[in-house]
Amino acid sequence: MEKELLYQKFGHIFDDALINEIEKVGSIKTFSKDDIIIDINQPLQYIPLLLSGNIKILREDNEGNELLIYFLEAGETCTMSLTCCMGTFKSKIRAVAEKDSSLIMVPVQKMQKWFHNNESWRNFILESYQTRFDEMLEAIDNLAFMKMDERLYKYLINKVKLHTSNTIIVKHQDIAEDLHTSRVVISRLLKQFENEKKIKLSRNKIEVL
Structure with a gap:
């Protein structure tokens, strides 16, 4: 094998x-x-x-x-x-x-x-x-050069490509650690993305629309 x-x-x-x-x-x-x-x-x-x-x-x-x-x-x-x-x-x-x-x-x-x-x-x-x-x-x-919301969205897109799936299994805290910021900032931006219909949030899961 x-x-x-x-x-x-x-x-x-x-x-x-x-x-x-x-x-x-x-x-x-x-x-x-x-x-x-x-x-x-x-x-x-x-x-x-x-x-x-x-x-x-x-x-x-x-x-x-x-x-x-x-x-x-x-x-x-x-x-x-x-x-x-x-x-x-x-x-x-x-x-x-x-x-x-x-x-x-x-x-x-x-x-x-x-x-x-x-x-x-x-x-x-x-x-x-x-x-x-x-x-x-x-x-x-x-x-x-990129603002945190741009970095976060690029991070999500890279995850989608990496896992060849629009659904990402990840905790907000893990994203915060990868991007060297706080969980509160990540959660706020993810909620903003959801309101903009870019993603759909559920527990430890993000669907990129």
């Missing part, structure tokens, strides 16, 4: 030789929704390749408040963890399972070796860096 997923999610990216080596040296890990996959200051010895599920990448300030940076989908990896591994640093991010997820963990030493001798891996890493860099620029733009 895992090999099928590996081919399904990465077969169009990696050559057959690399797929076979990943299967040989990688270890499959499964995580339930809200499990911490990588934590801040954790030494990184493996690179995660996401086979199924979704992962959110967070930063944390000195008071322990979290800020959502970007989401990962199946077929992707976290380039912030790649950066830490290449410099043998500790993780600067927290990766949390957005829903039940499975990953294949690749030893760091292999990642560095493949970067030099495998073109498909090198292209994947470079494209991943570009994608994540663009997303981080977008996150900065959102913080600097």
